[in-house]
Amino acid sequence: MARSEAQKRADKKYVETHKGSRKKFSTEFSTTEAEQIDVILTNYNISKADLVRRATERITQGDDLTGYYDRESGRIIHPEPSDEE
Secondary structure (H helix, E strand, C coil): CCCCHHHHHHHHHHHHHHCCCCCCCCCCCCHHHHHHHHHHHHHCCCCHHHHHHHHHHHHHCCCCHHHHEECCCCEECCCCCCCCC
C-alpha cells in the first residue's frame, strides 16, 4: 500500500527532528558467546543496550569489571584478597 503525501511529510519531519539523536554502537562475539549472551539477556529481560548502560553505570560507581574477566579462558575470575587492603 502506498504512503500518502501527508504520511511522507510526517516521516520526513520525524527524520529531521531526530537526526543525530542516536549513534550505533556495535561489537562482535563468537557465535557461541553471542548465543549465550542472548539467552541470558532474554531470561533476565534485559536489552543489549540496557546491558551496556548497566555495566557503564557500575563502572562509574567504582566497580572494577575488568578485574573479574579472563579473556583467554572466557571465565569470571574472583581475585584473591590482597593483604594490602
